[in-house]
Amino acid sequence: MARTLFHTSLIYRTTTEHKRDVAEFCGNVELCRLTEQVVFSDPYKLSQYNRWTSPYLDQDAEAIRDDNTLKLEVAGLKSMFCERAQALIHGDLHTGSVMVTQDSTQVIDPEFAFYGPMGFDIGAFIGNLILAFYAQDGHANQANSRKKYKEWILKTIEETWVLFYKKFTALWDEHKNGHGEAYLPEIYNNPELQLLVQKKFMTDLLHDTLGFGAAKMIRRIVGVAHVEDFESIADAAKRAKCERQALEMAKLLVKERRKFQSISEVVMAIVMRNF
Amino acid sequence: MARTLFHTSLIYRTTTEHKRDVAEFCGNVELCRLTEQVVFSDPYKLSQYNRWTSPYLDQDAEAIRDDNTLKLEVAGLKSMFCERAQALIHGDLHTGSVMVTQDSTQVIDPEFAFYGPMGFDIGAFIGNLILAFYAQDGHANQANSRKKYKEWILKTIEETWVLFYKKFTALWDEHKNGHGEAYLPEIYNNPELQLLVQKKFMTDLLHDTLGFGAAKMIRRIVGVAHVEDFESIADAAKRAKCERQALEMAKLLVKERRKFQSISEVVMAIVMRNF
Numbered sequence: 001m002a003r004t005l006f007h008t009s010l011i012y013r014t015t016t017e018h019k020r021d022v023a024e025f026c027g028n029v030e031l032c033r034l035t036e037q038v039v040f041s042d043p044y045k046l047s048q049y050n051r052w053t054s055p056y057l058d059q060d061a062e063a064i065r066d067d068n069t070l071k072l073e074v075a076g077l078k079s080m081f082c083e084r085a086q087a088l089i090h091g092d093l094h095t096g097s098v099m100v101t102q103d104s105t106q107v108i109d110p111e112f113a114f115y116g117p118m119g120f121d122i123g124a125f126i127g128n129l130i131l132a133f134y135a136q137d138g139h140a141n142q143a144n145s146r147k148k149y150k151e152w153i154l155k156t157i158e159e160t161w162v163l164f165y166k167k168f169t170a171l172w173d174e175h176k177n178g179h180g181e182a183y184l185p186e187i188y189n190n191p192e193l194q195l196l197v198q199k200k201f202m203t204d205l206l207h208d209t210l211g212f213g214a215a216k217m218i219r220r221i222v223g224v225a226h227v228e229d230f231e232s233i234a235d236a237a238k239r240a241k242c243e244r245q246a247l248e249m250a251k252l253l254v255k256e257r258r259k260f261q262s263i264s265e266v267v268m269a270i271v272m273r274n275f
Numbered sequence: 276m277a278r279t280l281f282h283t284s285l286i287y288r289t290t291t292e293h294k295r296d297v298a299e300f301c302g303n304v305e306l307c308r309l310t311e312q313v314v315f316s317d318p319y320k321l322s323q324y325n326r327w328t329s330p331y332l333d334q335d336a337e338a339i340r341d342d343n344t345l346k347l348e349v350a351g352l353k354s355m356f357c358e359r360a361q362a363l364i365h366g367d368l369h370t371g372s373v374m375v376t377q378d379s380t381q382v383i384d385p386e387f388a389f390y391g392p393m394g395f396d397i398g399a400f401i402g403n404l405i406l407a408f409y410a411q412d413g414h415a416n417q418a419n420s421r422k423k424y425k426e427w428i429l430k431t432i433e434e435t436w437v438l439f440y441k442k443f444t445a446l447w448d449e450h451k452n453g454h455g456e457a458y459l460p461e462i463y464n465n466p467e468l469q470l471l472v473q474k475k476f477m478t479d480l481l482h483d484t485l486g487f488g489a490a491k492m493i494r495r496i497v498g499v500a501h502v503e504d505f506e507s508i509a510d511a512a513k514r515a516k517c518e519r520q521a522l523e524m525a526k527l528l529v530k531e532r533r534k535f536q537s538i539s540e541v542v543m544a545i546v547m548r549n550f
Contacts, residue, residue, distance in 0.1 A: 068467060082456070084358050086358050
C-alpha cells in the first residue's frame, strides 16, 4: 500500500506523469460507479439491494437513512471519491482481497483500480478489521474465549496504520530531493517545515482513512454485500448485537473522525464501544 | 461562472459524463503546469522570474519565502489544484480576461481550462478586485479622492460572491431531481438536509475561493506577472505601501480563510487592513 500509493502520488511524480495516468484510468468508470452506488448511496436510501439482520436492525437501518449529519459527511466522502485523483488506488482492498502465507502477501482483484483518494484503500482494510473485531463476541463459545484473538485484531489495526505511516514517510524522506511536484525541495526542504508538512498530510490521510473505512463498514451491515465474520454467526439476535456495535462505531468514525489524532485513540474508542 | 461551474459539476452530471470530460482535459497539462509554477511555487522560492518593488518589499518577499505556515497552506491549495476535478474551470479568470460593455459580458482566453477546483476561478476574479482596492490609495491625488471608487470595488466583491451564491444554488434547486450524482434526490431531498448540504458546500467553496484568490494576489506582488493597478503607481515608495497592505491581507486570507463565514466578514477585514 505504501509503495503503490506513494509512487503514484504527486509527492513522487510530476503532474505530467500524473495527468497522463489519471486520464487512462478515467476509462474505468463502470466499476467506480458500482462502488459509488453500493458504498455511498444504497445504504442511505430504500433500495431493493439492501439487507440487514431483520427485524433486529430494522430501526438501526432506518436511523441510518434518517441521519442528516451522517449523510452530509457521506456526501463529502463520495465527492472526494469521485473528484480527487490523489494516487492509483486498488479500489476494493477489503481483507478478502489479500492472500497471505507465512512467506508471502498477494493482493488480488485489481479491476476497481483508478486514481482516487488514498484513504479509500487504507480505510477498506482497516474497516474490515474493525468489523472482524466486533464479530468475535458472536463466535465466542464462552465469555472472553476470543479475548486473545480480539487483542490480535486491535494490534493489527494499530500496526497497519503505524507501519504504513513509517514506510510512506520513509519513501517520502528518501525521495524528498526528487522530481515530485507536490512539495518542491527548494520550497519545502527545511527540517521544521518538512515535519509540519508530513504531519499535516498524514493526519488528513488518517481522517480520510477513518471516513472511508467507516462508510465501508456501514455498507457491510445494511447494504447489499456483507462479511463472513458476521454472516457466520448463526444466532440472529447475537449477530445483530455485534453488528449494532460495529454500526455505532462506524457512525461515530464518519462524524467525528477529525477529532482523532492517532490510531491508538481510534483503537481505544473501538474497545470502549465493545460491551 | 455559476452556470459553467454548476453544469460541469457532479451536482448536475453523472460520473460517466464527468470522467469522460476529465480525461479529455487531462491533455491540457502544459498550461496547468505553468499555473502550478507561477502561482504555487515561484513566489515561495528564489526564482529568476520573481520581481517586486525593490528595495521596499525585499523583506516582505523574504518573509513570504520563510513563512512555514503560509507554505503549508499553499501546498494544500496546490494539491487541490492538481488533484481535484470538481468542475470545468476557466483557469485564468482574472479581471483582465473579462470584457464588458453596458450590454454584454464576454470572457476571453480559455486556453487554461481544465477540470479543477471551482474556487480557483471565483478566487482569481475576487483576488484581482482586492488588489484593485488596495491600489487606489496609490492613485489618489488627494486623501480620500478615490473613496467612492473604493466603495464600488468593495460592493463588487460582495456582489460577485452573493450573486454567484444565489445563481448557483438556484440552479441546484432547479435540478435537485435531476440525474446529478453528488446528491441523489432519494437521499438528499428533504428540506432540512438540502439546506445543510448547500450551506456546507457553499461555505467550503468560499474558503477555497479565498485561499486561491489570496494565492493569486501574492503572486501578483512578488511573482513574475504583476497587475496594472499597482504597476501604474509611478512613485515606488507609495506603490510598495499599497502592495504591502494587499500582501498582508492575502497572507491572512490564506492562513485564516476557514474562519470567514460570509463575504461581508471578508470585506470588513479588507477595510480594516487599509490605512
